[in-house]
Amino acid sequence: xxxxxxxxxxxxxxxxxxxxxxxxxxxxxxxxxxxxxxxxxxxxxxxxxxxxxxxxxxxxxxxxxxxxxxxxxxxxxxxxxxxxxxxxxxxxxxxxxxxxxxxxxxxxxxxxxxxxxxxxxxxxxxxxxxxxxxxxxxxxxxxxxxx
Ligand SMILES: Cc1cc2nc3c(=O)[nH]c(=O)nc-3n(C[C@H](O)[C@H](O)[C@H](O)COP(=O)(O)O)c2cc1C
Numbered sequence: 001x002x003x004x005x006x007x008x009x010x011x012x013x014x015x016x017x018x019x020x021x022x023x024x025x026x027x028x029x030x031x032x033x034x035x036x037x038x039x040x041x042x043x044x045x046x047x048x049x050x051x052x053x054x055x056x057x058x059x060x061x062x063x064x065x066x067x068x069x070x071x072x073x074x075x076x077x078x079x080x081x082x083x084x085x086x087x088x089x090x091x092x093x094x095x096x097x098x099x100x101x102x103x104x105x106x107x108x109x110x111x112x113x114x115x116x117x118x119x120x121x122x123x124x125x126x127x128x129x130x131x132x133x134x135x136x137x138x139x140x141x142x143x144x145x146x147x
Pocket of ligand 1: 009010011012013014015016056057058059060061090091092093094095096121122123
């Protein structure tokens with residue numbers, strides 16, 4: 001049994017729609033347990049085999065709570081090495097946040113990341129939701145293989 005966490009922030013609901021579809025995709029894989037959350041304590045992350053972070057872009061950056069989560073993981077030295085990591089998020093025109101998140105996952109936390117991050121402009125349409133479900137499924141399958 002692999003444990004998958006989808007944790008996200010949203011202000012206007014677009015990244016939330018993505019997160020729900022990502023979780024749905026992961027749940028479709030047999031042998032995984034999926035949690036979908038708006039907040040997670042950094043210590044809890046060590047319990048999961050795959051961590052998928054949903055981060056919308058505001059002011060060319062990730063939002064303060066996502067940055068805080070990443071900083072706390074680093075500060076408390078929560079070991080995520082080798083766990084599966086993925087990042088996604090809604091954006092309007094530049095979409096930096098999921099790229100930043102994935103970069104930290106790969107280079108600082110030494111996670112086994114799925115590239116590239118999944119970016120969707122504003123609200124996901126049906127095609128976008130299919131991509132989100134695929135990201136969840138891919139992460140869950142990768143986590144299953146590595147456990
Ligand atoms: C004040 C404000 C600043 C924003 N800054 C950016 C930005 O720098 N780059 C970008 O790609 N999108 C930017 N956006 C667009 C949001 O990323 C977009 O609306 C996205 O769908 C929000 O996701 P959410 O519904 O999950 O909160 C901004 C939106 C607002 C309201």
